[in-house]
Amino acid sequence: MDAQSQFSGGFQNAPIDAAHAFRTAMTVMARPGEIRRITGGQPPAPLSLAAGSLLLTLCDPDTGVFLAGAIDTDAVRQWLTFHTGAPFVTADQADFAVGTWHSLAPLGQFRIGTAEYPDRSATLIVECEDLRPAGSVLTGPGIRDTAHLSLPDVPALQANAARYPLGCDFFFTSGDKIAALPRSTQIRAEG
Amino acid sequence: MNEYNFAYLDEQTKRMIRRAILKALAVPGYQVPFASREMPMPYGWGTGGVQVSAATLTPEDTFKVIDQGADDTTNAVSIRKFFENTAGVATTEETTKATVIQTRHRIPEVKLTEDQILVYQVPIPEPLRFLEPRETETRKMHSLGEYGLMHVKLYEDISQHGAISTAYAYPVKVSGRYVMDPSPIPKFDNPKLEMDAIQLFGAGREQRIYALPPHTKVVSLDFEDYPFEATKADHPCDLCGAKDSYLDEVIMDDAGDRMFVCSDTDYCRTRRAQGHDGRLSKEDAV
Numbered sequence: 001m002d003a004q005s006q007f008s009g010g011f012q013n014a015p016i017d018a019a020h021a022f023r024t025a026m027t028v029m030a031r032p033g034e035i036r037r038i039t040g041g042q043p044p045a046p047l048s049l050a051a052g053s054l055l056l057t058l059c060d061p062d063t064g065v066f067l068a069g070a071i072d073t074d075a076v077r078q079w080l081t082f083h084t085g086a087p088f089v090t091a092d093q094a095d096f097a098v099g100t101w102h103s104l105a106p107l108g109q110f111r112i113g114t115a116e117y118p119d120r121s122a123t124l125i126v127e128c129e130d131l132r133p134a135g136s137v138l139t140g141p142g143i144r145d146t147a148h149l150s151l152p153d154v155p156a157l158q159a160n161a162a163r164y165p166l167g168c169d170f171f172f173t174s175g176d177k178i179a180a181l182p183r184s185t186q187i188r189a190e191g
Numbered sequence: 192m193n194e195y196n197f198a199y200l201d202e203q204t205k206r207m208i209r210r211a212i213l214k215a216l217a218v219p220g221y222q223v224p225f226a227s228r229e230m231p232m233p234y235g236w237g238t239g240g241v242q243v244s245a246a247t248l249t250p251e252d253t254f255k256v257i258d259q260g261a262d263d264t265t266n267a268v269s270i271r272k273f274f275e276n277t278a279g280v281a282t283t284e285e286t287t288k289a290t291v292i293q294t295r296h297r298i299p300e301v302k303l304t305e306d307q308i309l310v311y312q313v314p315i316p317e318p319l320r321f322l323e324p325r326e327t328e329t330r331k332m333h334s335l336g337e338y339g340l341m342h343v344k345l346y347e348d349i350s351q352h353g354a355i356s357t358a359y360a361y362p363v364k365v366s367g368r369y370v371m372d373p374s375p376i377p378k379f380d381n382p383k384l385e386m387d388a389i390q391l392f393g394a395g396r397e398q399r400i401y402a403l404p405p406h407t408k409v410v411s412l413d414f415e416d417y418p419f420e421a422t423k424a425d426h427p428c429d430l431c432g433a434k435d436s437y438l439d440e441v442i443m444d445d446a447g448d449r450m451f452v453c454s455d456t457d458y459c460r461t462r463r464a465q466g467h468d469g470r471l472s473k474e475d476a477v
Contacts, residue, residue: 015197018202022209029213029216058210058213060206117224119214144405164218165218169214169217182218183218
């Protein structure tokens, strides 16, 4: 990796780009199932545009990041370190974990918060082949009647929701698209 | 623009607040601790709301601030100017034109839309605080979902006054799990808490952020034989004649004359511009 690509790919105008990216992240977290576009970062492959922009928005030296499977490359590590300063940690210490659904499994290795501090849980950024407003049926806070989202593994996510108010929260990313699934969402398989 | 970072706060502080907002949205009604900063205004002036707004605003936003429904009080004017100066955002007094609305103790009368965000300034975020002063105990009560004490409080209201006399900061249960303080909004506003907009609550001094995603189930606590009632002064507005808005009572003179007027100034002004009249709108030169 040459120096130029190692140091490039961050936000062009950090306060403004981060504000836009956060607004998108907040909107999808508040409206589970909604798919939006999030941009700003130019992360090295195999990190998606959406996952990279989200990491630039939320990570800093205070947040431990776990890179799972094929995401864990030197290029990604150097890019994330240069732009955020976030330390790399093991899965059980992670505030944010990034990877494909299979590389992140099993879900049980991530923090789910405690009864008194349910906010101390991991946020998983799941890289997906595609995101579609179809498939599993979602209900709960943020959803007027029902919403639909293509989820990778319904039983595991149902088990996560059953732990409410504990549990992990999820962002799903694909290209520049992002959707979210907080632990408060009830999930039914396509039916 | 000027020498401030966009929206005053430094980027690391905004990231910390943004992470708290995301967790707050994931667990509606749960109070997420955050490292509240000192702001260039005193506690009690909305330092929590200001920090949440700063972390939420984008340059394209149109920002509105209300204090007890009014756009023109010192608190509202100074916070609006603060973000005009530090974020360069457009500001408005019109509820329908705003994308982010920071509020102290009211929900606008006009129904908010999906594209809007309502940011509350919260003095005491803990609904159980005046019943149990120890944070360790209230935290345990929330973790166990043990809210019997709150029902005892409402029961004592009934036994002493014949009705639930709590008129503002009326406790609600969110999504069937957490009891939440909706900030000191009048209980007239409680039914509006189930809305299309995202609601964020910031308590600066107490260092807590909590949230209600759109369409979240919010139930005002009550009893089967003493159901919750959203009350207001039983008058029409004396300026615009509105019968459906929350009213402030204003003493007019030493003889005890009084008038009732919409607390939501934008709502009242809009109605008067549309030609609605109240009892005093002709003779009064307000």
